Amino acid sequence: QVQLVQSGAEVKKPGASVKVSCKASGYTFTTYNVHWVRQAPGQRLEWMGWISVGNGNTKYSQKFQGRLTITGDTSATTAYMELSSLIFEDTAVYYCARGAITAHYDYWGQGTLVTVSS
């Protein structure tokens, strides 16, 4: 069965970077895009960006341009999301999700809580 398993919770100081992993299994990794979505406490879902893991192409939300890097390791069937220059408002649960062919997310990771605190 399809599974996306994310790395554990992180606590970071302002100005630091965080890298979250998303290990995929149960399907051909290079056939689907991987998206990253975050949700601040009590807030809505927010799309961050995606990677076409087959060719490495990426697309980022303008909001995160310059701070966000999404990568993929096809040998490890793992996608990564790295967010730099963290601020308090980056405290959120970060989700990876499999992007199906017609622009929707059919499987989600369990979420990773990133807390930015001094």
Added chain:
Amino acid sequence: QSALTQPASVSGSPGQSITISCTGASSDVGGYNYVSWYQQHPGKAPKLMIYDVTNRPSGVSNRFSGSKSGNTASLTISGLQAEDEADYYCCSYTSSTAYVFGTGTKVTAL
């Protein structure tokens, strides 16, 4: 890209039907048949309920249905049940090859 607009809350009695709207623009909801809906229970990851405006994934109850008119998409829950209490989000593909979620709607079964 601004969030798609949803009502903050919708409620109904068990057994009733409710509809959640999702309003965007011609550059997102109105321009593509790529609107999806997600159900999220507290502390859980979102779950896909509707994709491509009207399609229901296998395993999702047929009490859930989707539609679209112009720049507004809608999710209807028929025969509302207590287990349907959750937050619901719409999502659309956009003209800039990005994606945008809605503001979210809290559904309550009275």
